[in-house]
Amino acid sequence: MHQALSTMPALTGNLETDENALAWAARDYGGTVHDRPTAVLRPADATDISTLIKHAREHDLAVVPRGQGHSTGGQSQALGGIVIDMTALSAIHEVGTDRVVVDAGAKWSDVLRATLPHGLTPPVLTDYLELTVGGTLSVGGLGGASHHHGAQTDNVISLDVVTPTGDVVTCSPDANRVVFDAVRAGRGRNGVITRATLRLVKAPETVAWHKLHYGTIGQLVADQRQLVTAGAFDYVEGQLKIREGEHVAELEAVSFAGRGDLGGLSFRETETQTVTYWEFVDRLAHGEPFLREAGLWESPHPWCNLLVPSAAVEDLLHHADRELGADLYSDFGLVLAYPLRTDRISTPLLRLPADDLVFLVAALRYAPTASPEIVSAMQEANGHFVSKTLAVGGTLYLDPL
Ligand SMILES: Cc1cc2nc3c(=O)[nH]c(=O)nc-3n(C[C@H](O)[C@H](O)[C@H](O)COP(=O)(O)OP(=O)(O)OC[C@H]3O[C@@H](n4cnc5c(N)ncnc54)[C@H](O)[C@@H]3O)c2cc1C
Missing domain, CATH: 3.30.465.10 (Uridine Diphospho-n-acetylenolpyruvylglucosamine Reductase; domain 3)
Incomplete structure (x- = not known):
């Protein structure tokens, strides 16, 4: 046992060192990093966390808090250190x-x-x-x-x-x-x-949820820019995917008060539905069982999240669509592109590209379990995507500090 553990002051919560706890803390949603800690703390209160941090500091032991472990690159893991299970x-x-x-x-x-x-x-x-x-x-x-x-x-x-x-x-x-x-x-x-x-x-009771379909990535991006600049919709996102062999470029525009004005946009067709606010915000809950059933929830997720200046986003989305290709999407994968106004973001450590509008571009891929060569190929493709993004003034989102 690590000396720091045998001399740990009394804690109200549990400090666990059994195999289950260590294996649990050495996994995250990404499924590609497996750093085993020495122990896992399930704290009873903030005092436990304070006691642990002070003691670990004396012993030069890393302490890392973990929420749901939905990171994809080991951000909530602590090699040889102590993971705090914040869900306690x-x-x-x-x-x-x-x-x-x-x-x-x-x-x-x-x-x-x-x-x-x-x-x-x-x-x-x-x-x-x-x-x-x-x-x-x-x-x-x-x-x-x-x-x-x-x-x-x-x-x-x-x-x-x-x-x-x-x-x-x-x-x-x-x-x-x-x-x-x-x-x-x-x-x-x-x-x-x-x-x-x-x-x-x-909170609104119901929302009008429009899914707009585009012929080109350029039209999708132009409409995203127009919508967020006008501020007419409460929620705006975009995505690229391949479904049944077809390349799809889709924009979701959601209004919390009435239908919202879609005039002047260049989409090809639209689907509109009115749903409750909860149904809208909890919409991904329905996808999780499908992914679990397909074995893709527990499989590796070599995801890549970038913040891209508006001036470069169209080119980078074309790159994603072309280079990351069909293996990027499979039946579930997609590239998300959320337009953001930088004048609305003031968190100092959230590093943004220098542009009035930036896009969060998230390439979300599901690799088959037990295919290390596919995971490596996806990581290599992500590496090219990251280099290209950094070269045009983009930044990484979600990377470990
Ligand atoms: C399916 C899915 C959808 C997602 N959708 C979005 C999205 O729409 N928008 C978006 O921005 N992100 C999204 N993400 C990314 C997600 O926001 C981050 O990965 C987030 O950090 C995960 O939260 P978590 O509770 O799983 O934290 P963990 O993965 O457990 O931890 C993440 C980081 O936070 C630190 N941390 C955890 N708890 C604390 C704490 N209490 N105090 C201090 N530090 C702490 C950890 O040390 C680690 O560095 C998504 C991820 C997944 C898997």
């Missing part, structure tokens, strides 16, 4: 008229289940809600509403944090600002968020 702290506390207080291990789906009965919602949600509040606040948290409201990290009122020296502090724009700016998008390396007070806005 997942309570939802008060829901106020404009804010909710939650433990950092709570999932966004649970936050919504608590706030929607009050007619309230966080202004920005990720596409998939089964991620923890601490996990997305540690990267930024971007979604189709970010062109209005910025990242999730821009919609935080205050945070309770255990700092890298083990101090327990509350931070906000007005108090302990240095800590506030270091932990938001801090990838868990600048402190552990234990509790968050999140901004809430009025």
